[in-house]
Amino acid sequence: MRVIVNRNQVEHAPSHECENGLPTPAYESPRRVEAVRAALSSRGGYAFEEAPLVDERAVLELHEPAYVEFLRRTSADLARAPAGAPRFAIPSVFPYGPNGPRHRGKAQSGIFCFDTYTPIMPGTFDAALSSASAASHGADLLARGEERSLYVLARPPGHHAERGRCGGYSYFNNAALAALRLAQLGTVAVLDLDVHHGNGTQHAFYDRPDVLVVSLHGDPDYLFPHFSGFEDETGTGRGLGFNRNFPLPAATGERTYRPALETALEVTGRFRPAFLIVSFGTDTHEADPIGGFKLKTPFFARMGALVRQLDMPMLIIQEGGYNLETIGECAAEFLEALRPS
Ligand code: SP5
Numbered sequence: 001m002r003v004i005v006n007r008n009q010v011e012h013a014p015s016h017e018c019e020n021g022l023p024t025p026a027y028e029s030p031r032r033v034e035a036v037r038a039a040l041s042s043r044g045g046y047a048f049e050e051a052p053l054v055d056e057r058a059v060l061e062l063h064e065p066a067y068v069e070f071l072r073r074t075s076a077d078l079a080r081a082p083a084g085a086p087r088f089a090i091p092s093v094f095p096y097g098p099n100g101p102r103h104r105g106k107a108q109s110g111i112f113c114f115d116t117y118t119p120i121m122p123g124t125f126d127a128a129l130s131s132a133s134a135a136s137h138g139a140d141l142l143a144r145g146e147e148r149s150l151y152v153l154a155r156p157p158g159h160h161a162e163r164g165r166c167g168g169y170s171y172f173n174n175a176a177l178a179a180l181r182l183a184q185l186g187t188v189a190v191l192d193l194d195v196h197h198g199n200g201t202q203h204a205f206y207d208r209p210d211v212l213v214v215s216l217h218g219d220p221d222y223l224f225p226h227f228s229g230f231e232d233e234t235g236t237g238r239g240l241g242f243n244r245n246f247p248l249p250a251a252t253g254e255r256t257y258r259p260a261l262e263t264a265l266e267v268t269g270r271f272r273p274a275f276l277i278v279s280f281g282t283d284t285h286e287a288d289p290i291g292g293f294k295l296k297t298p299f300f301a302r303m304g305a306l307v308r309q310l311d312m313p314m315l316i317i318q319e320g321g322y323n324l325e326t327i328g329e330c331a332a333e334f335l336e337a338l339r340p341s
């Protein structure tokens with residue numbers, strides 16, 4: 001299987017995020033992709049290739065110009081920060097009241113970030129662009145019919161990124177950008193298997209009937225991103241019925257997950273998309289430090305086998321997964337089960 005990787009991972013390496021005003025260790029590290037790459041390499045059968053960097057205009061297909069500009073400028077400003085000054089930006093005040101988002105100074109990050117988990121660093125803009133490039137390249141290869149299944153192993157992840165805001169460790173929405181590209185050729189289904197709801201992807205296609213978004217995730221009542229991912233979010237306007245959420249309780253194990261996945265796959269299959277994008281996270285694993293689910297490693301092979309039955313051209317895009325000991329094995333189990341024998 002071809003694996004599309006990106007550059008610039010190490011220049012975006014958050015050392016901490018903020019929770020309840022306290023700095024806590026960051027989970028989304030460059031070592032994640034190293035761990036997956038090592039696991040795939042040791043199993044064999046994977047060909048890694050680096051994606052060419054896309055023109056920045058590609059991200060403007062989805063993201064708002066002011067947001068892209070903010071990310072670029074903040075990264076550049078931080079790179080020039082005087083010695084001793086912090087080299088990251090994390091918002092602490094968010095827009096409120098009737099004046100709305102009109103701030104042009106430092107507090108802008110409260111406008112363009114929706115949480116305190118997603119720091120901007122000197123290398124963030126380049127890393128996010130290269131991650132989006134990997135997803136776009138994967139979409140191109142799939143569009144050309146060169147492959148029937150491809151894996152994009154890139155970070156930072158993307159599925160929480162909104163048109164005009166970063167959040168959830170995501171800056172540019174890799175899966176949504178790939179879906180937009182493929183949607184020029186035919187219908188697309190996005191199946192989101194990360195433990196967190198992919199709010200950014202949902203919002204990108206909420207009013208569109210040609211891109212189905214189906215997501216299985218931890219119930220937002222207990223899990224990030226909290227404000228979306230509920231079952232009654234089914235789309236709007238012409239897109240009504242083309243968004244499906246399957247929120248699952250904390251501590252969900254195989255017995256709860258499997259029937260939900262089967263229903264989600266039925267919904268996806270009935271839509272008969274020309275292309276399938278899987279937003280894949282291993283943060284559903286029992287050993288993940290933030291997910292709260294109880295899936296075991298061998299179950300990832302069953303997930304892969306079930307997805308394979310859809311028998312569609314598919315792009316697998318890595319999203320979350322934060323246990324460095326297990327992320328590689330989970331990804332390998334999933335991908336191997338997808339591979340045509
Ligand atoms: C792509 C992806 O998986 N993004 C996830 C973003 C989750 N952000 C919230 C992290 C909250 C961490 N709280 C740690 C408490 C551990 N006891």
Ligand code: ZN
Nearest residue numbers: 194195196320
């Ligand atoms: Zn996640």
